[in-house]
Amino acid sequence: MQYVEHKTYGRGRVCKERFGGFELYVEFEDGISRWVRRDEVEFIGKLMPEKAASVLSDEKFKARQMIESLRMGIVPHDYVEEFTFGREKEIQKIKNWLKEIEGGFYIITGKYGSGKTHLLEYIRSISLEEGWATARVEIGQEESSLHRPYQIYQQIVRSFKCKIEGKTLGFREFLREVINNDKSHLLKGHKYLNKLQERLKMVDMGLYQQSDEELIWEWIEGENNYFRPFLYKTGTAANIYCYILNGISWSAHEILGLKGFLVLFDEAENIIEANYQYQLEKGKNFLRGLFMLAENNGDLLEDKIENIWGSKTGLRYHMLEQVGFAWKLPSHLKIILASTPSWKDYENILNIKVAEEKTLNIEPLDEKELKKVSDEIISLYKRAYNHNLSESEVDKLTKYISNKEMRSFIKGIIEALDLKRFYPEKSWGELLR
Structure with missing residues (x-):
């Protein structure tokens, strides 16, 4: 092992x-x-x-784990709630939005290093505890780009989490719960999830070899196409992946009693960073499909496909597999996109208009909140390395650290504390000049 x-x-x-x-x-x-x-x-x-308990106590181990993650600009998932400062209004606004039935699309904007990624992790953490299935996607220019819907879907599958009766479930465990539920017959009309249900039940009955179960899971996870209907790995397959995500989000609420499915997209500014126009068009098509699905746009159900185009939505469908972008509405799907402030410039390009009340711009933390952040880091550092600073040294430290970007601010404090631990006789001015 x-x-x-x-x-x-x-x-x-x-x-x-x-x-x-x-x-x-x-x-x-x-x-x-x-x-x-x-x-x-x-x-x-x-x-x-x-764990070498005799070497490090649990408290010291946790503190060092936090410091080493913060040194890289990352807050460990398990500690994200206790290391969130000065975002009470923003968090409450998003909590209120999550309670709304309508309006499933939300935009968070902020400059690089302002804390968007951290806020997404916090939202995911509290949403998981409050009964949402969640997933997080980092949009890239080549890997996990929107003009490759299957890559986005695969990230969603890998990062999928939900909690049922206090137990955290991944994608496979979630779908097993759906299939084993008394309401699983409601999946009968879903072209993909119903096939998954039929095949897994055949495995359980011994009609498939046990080794085939892995191939079945890889099929619904978009890893292979050993079975029909296919999950095509082309940029025009946006309708297939929206359709499956709709089945997942609908099942989460209607079958398992969760609040729905929340998908968080980070680095959304990469949406328009395509090398070619055809890639941009495919990415726009997928994003518009997700937007309309989250917004419960009824045109998705009434769309008639003319050749490969939706008569009402103008969305492009896959040539060989023309399932709808939606299966059932309301979808119980909510989406949050985090982007740089240039998102407003993208709305016309993407042909997507998000209501002003469904957008949130993150401002830099004020000095009071920055002081809380630095105090918490210094306290953690003290627990991790038994390193003490006088009040005057603490007050002087933050004056030397740039606070233009939160990530740089945090990393700067830790690097300064490292230097002070190794060269305690030197002043901040000498260490940080």
């Missing part, structure tokens, strides 16, 4: 591998099993190392 450590998901046990060992299926300590690339993990031996 081999064990690995992942920078995001922590430690886990390797269960199997595929693609010649390029990807590993790992059962992580949070109870969720995921496919991860081999180069994303570090092997830690055949036995899971135990």
Whole structure:
């Protein structure tokens, strides 16, 4: 038995591998099993190392774990709630929006380093606890770009989480709960999820070989096309992936009783960073489909496909698989996009108009909140390394650290504390000049 450590998901046990060992299926300590690339993990031996309690106390271990993550500009997922400052109004606004039945699309804007990614993680954390299925996607220019809908879908599958009866479930466990539910017959009209249900029940009855179950899961996860109907890996397959996501979000609410499915997109400014016009058009088509689905636009259900185009929506459908962009409305799908302030410039390009009350611009934290951040980091550092600073030294420190970007501010404080720990006789001026 081999064990690995992942920078995001922590430690886990390797269960199997595929693609010649390029990807590993790992059962992580949070109870969720995921496919991860081999180069994303570090092997830690055949036995899971135990915490060296005799070397570091739990408090000191936690503090050092936090400091090392903050040093890279990341707050560990388990601690994101306790390390959120000065965003009470913004958080309450988003909480109110999550309670609304209508209006499933929301935009968060802010400059680079302003804390958008951290806020998304916080939203995801509290939404998970409040009964939402969640997933998080980082939009890229090449990898996970919107003109490749299957890549977005695969990120959603890998990052999927929900909580049922206090237990955190991943994508496969969630769908098993849906299929085993008394209301699972409601999936009968869904072209993909109903096929998944039929095939898994055949596995359970022994009509498929047990080894085929993995192929079935890989099919619905968009990893292979061993089965029909296909999940095409083309930029024109946006309707297929919107249709499946609608089935997932609808099942979360109507079958399992969750509040719905919240998908958070980070780095949304990359949406228009396509190399070619045809890529931009495919990305726009997918985004507009998601937008209309989250907004419960009835035209999606009434759309008539003329050749490959929707008569009412103008959306482009896949030539070979012309399922609708929507299966059932309301979709119970909500989407948050985080972008730089240039989002407003994109609305005309993307042909998407988001109501002003469904947008939120993150402003830099004021000095009072920045003081709370620095005090918390200094307190963590003290617990991690038994390093004490006088009040006058603390007051002087922040004057030397740029606060234009939150990420740089946090990393700057930690680097300064490192220098002070190694060269305690020197002043801040000498260390940080």
